[in-house]
Each structure stands twice: as C-alpha cells, then as structure tokens.
Amino acid sequence: MTKIKAGVTGWGSYIPPYRIKASDIASLWGFDPYTPKAIWIEEKAVAALDEDTITIGWRASKYALQRAGVKPEEIGAVFVGTESKPYSVKPSATVIADALGISPKKLASDLEFACRAASEAIRISISLVNTEMAKYTLVVGADTAQASPGDVLEFTASSGGVALVIGGLDNAAAVIEDSYTYVTDTPDFWRRSLAPYPEHGEAFTGEPAYFNHIINAVKGLFEEGGYKPNDFDYAVFHQPNGKFPLQVGAKLGFPKEKILPGLVTPYIGNTYNGSALMGFAKILEEAKPGSRILLAPFGSGAGSDAYAIVVTDHVLEKRDKAPKVVDMINRKIYIDYARYAKMREKILRYRR
Amino acid sequence: MMFERSPAKIWRNRDVLYRLKYSYCRDCKRSFYPPRGRCIYCGSSNIEHRYSSGRGVVKEFTVVYQTPVGFTDMSPMVIGLIEMEEGFRLLAQIVDVKPEEISNGMKVEAVLRRMIVDGETGLIYYGIKFAPLIEKS
Ligand SMILES: [Zn+2]
Numbered sequence: 001m002t003k004i005k006a007g008v009t010g011w012g013s014y015i016p017p018y019r020i021k022a023s024d025i026a027s028l029w030g031f032d033p034y035t036p037k038a039i040w041i042e043e044k045a046v047a048a049l050d051e052d053t054i055t056i057g058w059r060a061s062k063y064a065l066q067r068a069g070v071k072p073e074e075i076g077a078v079f080v081g082t083e084s085k086p087y088s089v090k091p092s093a094t095v096i097a098d099a100l101g102i103s104p105k106k107l108a109s110d111l112e113f114a115c116r117a118a119s120e121a122i123r124i125s126i127s128l129v130n131t132e133m134a135k136y137t138l139v140v141g142a143d144t145a146q147a148s149p150g151d152v153l154e155f156t157a158s159s160g161g162v163a164l165v166i167g168g169l170d171n172a173a174a175v176i177e178d179s180y181t182y183v184t185d186t187p188d189f190w191r192r193s194l195a196p197y198p199e200h201g202e203a204f205t206g207e208p209a210y211f212n213h214i215i216n217a218v219k220g221l222f223e224e225g226g227y228k229p230n231d232f233d234y235a236v237f238h239q240p241n242g243k244f245p246l247q248v249g250a251k252l253g254f255p256k257e258k259i260l261p262g263l264v265t266p267y268i269g270n271t272y273n274g275s276a277l278m279g280f281a282k283i284l285e286e287a288k289p290g291s292r293i294l295l296a297p298f299g300s301g302a303g304s305d306a307y308a309i310v311v312t313d314h315v316l317e318k319r320d321k322a323p324k325v326v327d328m329i330n331r332k333i334y335i336d337y338a339r340y341a342k343m344r345e346k347i348l349r350y351r352r
Numbered sequence: 353m354m355f356e357r358s359p360a361k362i363w364r365n366r367d368v369l370y371r372l373k374y375s376y377c378r379d380c381k382r383s384f385y386p387p388r389g390r391c392i393y394c395g396s397s398n399i400e401h402r403y404s405s406g407r408g409v410v411k412e413f414t415v416v417y418q419t420p421v422g423f424t425d426m427s428p429m430v431i432g433l434i435e436m437e438e439g440f441r442l443l444a445q446i447v448d449v450k451p452e453e454i455s456n457g458m459k460v461e462a463v464l465r466r467m468i469v470d471g472e473t474g475l476i477y478y479g480i481k482f483a484p485l486i487e488k489s
Contacts, residue, residue: 048448050426050447050465050466051465052466055463055465058464062406086476087476095478098366099370099371100371323486327487327488328486329489331487331489333448333450
C-alpha cells in the first residue's frame with residue numbers, strides 16, 4: 001500500500017440548468033429513436049451563452065471552498081483539467097484563482113488529457129500535499145464539451161464541472177487511501193488544434209480504450225492495495241454514457257447497486273473532466289461515514305486512474321454548506337434544438 | 353453594469369468586477385459599491401474595503417430588448433437592482449431565470465460569467481452577474 005496522507009477537504013460541483021432531450025437530437029438528425037436508450041442517455045446539460053469552462057469551474061470551486069472551510073490564501077496550487085479551454089494560450093486557472101481571491105503565491109495551470117486531466121491533477125495534488133509544498137490545492141474538472149452536430153457524440157457531450165480541495169488528513173471529508181494509474185498511447189478520440197470538434201476512432205472507443213484502461217487501473221489498485229470488490233460500498237467510473245459504467249463494473253465484479261448512486265450521465269450527459277468526479281461528489285453527499293468508494297476516471301488517448309477513498313465523519317458537517325449534485329440535476333430549464341444551437345454557437349452568422 | 357471595453361481598466365478593477373469588493377464606512381456604518389476612498393453618504397475617509405458574500409435579493413428589475421452592441425446575443429436581458437446582504441445595492445444582469453419567473457425579493461447569488469467577448473481573437477472579459485439561489489430539491 002502506498003503512503004498517501006491526503007484527503008478531500010472540500011468538494012463542489014456545478015451543472016447548468018439548461019437541458020436538451022436526447023430524443024430531440026435523435027429526431028432532428030434522423031437517428032433510430034431507440035439510439036438514446038441503447039446508450040442510456042435521457043437528456044444533457046447545456047451551458048448558457050455566457051458560460052464556459054472558466055465560469056463553470058469558478059462556481060464549482062466557490063462551492064468547494066465553502067465546504068472545505070479553507071481561506072483562499074491557503075490554496076497553494078490551482079489546476080484546471082479540461083479539454084475545452086476558452087483560450088488556447090492563457091491559463092483558465094489564473095482567472096479562476098484571481099476571481100476567488102487565491103494569492104499569487106501558487107502554482108496554476110491547465111492540464112489536458114481528454115476527460116482524465118483533472119484526475120492527474122488529483123495525483124499531482126497528493127504529492128504536493130504530502131511533500132508540504134502546498135497546504136491545500138484546488139483541482140477543477142470542467143468542460144463545455146464539443147460534438148459535431150449530428151455526430152453520435154452529440155447525445156452526450158455536455159457542460160458541467162466539479163472542484164475538489166485536496167489537503168492533509170485533518171478535516172478531510174474523505175481520505176485517499178491508495179491510488180494506481182494506467183496510461184498508454186491509444187488513438188480512441190482526438191481533436192487536432194484549431195479543429196472545432198473531436199473525431200473518434202470507432203474501433204478503439206470501447207474495448208481497447210475505456211474497458212482496457214479502467215480494468216487495468218482498478219486491477220492494479222486491487223493487487224497493490226490488497227482490495228477486492230467487496231471492500232467497496234460504491235464504485236464510480238468515467239461515464240461517457242449510461243451503459244459503459246455498468247458494463248465495466250460488471251466485468252470487475254461490482255453489482256449495479258454500487259454503481260447507480262454515482263451514475264449521473266443519463267440525466268446530465270457526459271461532463272468530460274467532471275464526469276466521474278460528479279458521481280463521486282454525489283456519493284459524498286449521500287454516503288455514510290466509513291464508506292469506501294472506488295473512483296476510476298478515464299481519459300481518451302488513453303489512461304485511467306483508480307482510487308480507494310474512505311468517507312470520514314467530517315463529510316456530515318460539510319454537505320449542507322453548498323448546493324448538492326442532486327439539487328442541480330433536478331433544476332431544469334428545457335430548451336429545444338434551435339436554442340441549443342444558439343447557445344453552443346452552432347449557427348453561422350455575422351457577429352455583432 | 354459599468355463595463356467599458358478597456359483591458360487596462362478591467363484588469364485594474366478585477367477585484368471589483370470579479371469579487372464585488374465594496375467600501376464600508378466606519379463612521380456612518382454604511383456600505384457602497386463600487387468602492388471609493390470617501391464615503392458617498394457622509395464624506396468620511398474612514399473607509400475600509402471588504403468583499404461581499406455574493407448573496408442578495410432582487411429589489412427591482414426590468415427586461416431589456418434593445419440590448420447594446422456586444423450584448424445582443426443576450427437579448428432579452430434582465431437587469432436588476434440587487435440589494436446585497438452587506439447593505440449596498442448595484443445594477444447587474446440576472447441570468448438563468450425567465451423574466452416571468454422573477455419577483456422582487458427573489459434570492460440571488462453572484463456568479464462569474466462572460467461579460468463581453470472581443471471578436472474572434474480578442475480577450476474574453478469576465479464579471480459578476482446574478483443567478484437565482486440553487487434551492488434544495
Ligand atoms: Zn459614511
């Protein structure tokens with residue numbers, strides 16, 4: 001077992017209230033009406049015109065600081081995991097940090113590894129906290145995910161974000177017991193610079209990418225840490241759709257009862273860097289102290305990390321200090337495809 | 353709103369624009385925004401600068417269809433007079449709620465949003481707008 005002495009001091013999430021139904025997307029582009037059901041997606045969250053990764057990340061971070069009870073000046077590093085940076089060059093992390101009052105004495109950068117960058121930021125944070133190079137760090141996983149109109153990805157690519165304050169064991173809502181990482185070069189999904197929408201290599205998306213990497217990361221965690229599925233009360237996987245997490249969980253020996261509490265994609269879509277972390281945040285808002293959570297984010301390209309995380313008593317006093325995932329899932333303003341096209345800037349026009 | 357398209361001015365004022373930095377007068381115990389060196393009520397210079405919690409209520413609001421250049425995509429735009437917990441008031445855009453669902457006294461919180469996007473290649477200017485408090489479901 002590795003010697004991690006770090007935990008999640010605070011967490012926060014943000015889901016925009018706008019929703020488009022998957023059935024509207026299917027009907028507009030002439031998909032088989034059964035398609036959304038086949039991948040289990042009901043509706044997805046859509047960012048407003050004046051929202052982006054920075055504003056979503058800021059809001060999740062504000063709620064994470066409220067729950068952490070940590071002063072902004074105590075944050076020694078800000079990392080933003082995203083694949084939808086508002087600027088190609090100019091960090092999102094610095095805007096979020098200044099807008100929260102975090103001191104200039106900090107690290108700040110944006111990380112890119114498809115949907116997994118924020119998870120890498122968690123691992124970097126663990127080492128910063130363990131080496132006392134930072135007392136606390138702020139990890140943001142946020143995206144306004146792009147999909148070419150009419151691409152099957154459009155059913156799920158959504159907007160939202162999660163922020164975690166990572167710190168020592170004192171006052172941690174959940175303790176990170178152990179972690180393992182599994183990363184290779186696999187061409188399952190990419191977006192070239194200046195390309196507006198990603199491409200996906202059909203043959204690679206399932207088995208060689210998602211399933212292979214998550215299974216290897218989780219098995220690595222089990223072998224090194226001496227865990228078995230029964231040691232976990234919950235399992236949260238990256239969730240590109242509603243079906244994959246249940247399938248990968250079954251392959252690893254997890255019943256669906258342990259997966260469903262952290263499965264949010266069917267209701268809000270895949271928030272990319274927020275995807276697995278959103279499920280994790282929801283579980284922190286529901287689980288009993290002492291529960292052990294398996295968290296396994298995944299990012300195309302490809303890589304997966306597996307974490308064993310145990311909820312502490314502190315979770316109880318922190319839960320009500322900010323809005324909950326469930327409150328934001330249930331808060332909805334329905335929009336049709338036309339409004340969605342305007343909000344996601346898919347309408348060709350002269351800008352005034 | 354007070355949003356001029358001047359990168360230098362916005363950068364200098366980012367604490368005011370991003371974090372609702374306001375002034376509190378130690379003499380007459382009143383607060384005002386944007387912050388100044390002298391109290392706008394009693395003229396005292398016995399002032400301290402503070403940061404708002406971001407929580408407030410809508411006192412008045414209006415729906416704007418004739419939106420200014422740079423804001424046309426946001427039409428119709430709801431502009432509200434917000435009274436903050438700390439006692440000061442400001443004019444700001446209210447988002448994420450239909451005009452017919454807004455009422456005077458509605459609880460709102462400050463949220464960071466894009467204010468202006470300078471063409472295809474310029475800067476994106478962020479600032480504070482207000483959104484309804486997220487209620488327990
Ligand atoms: Zn005064």
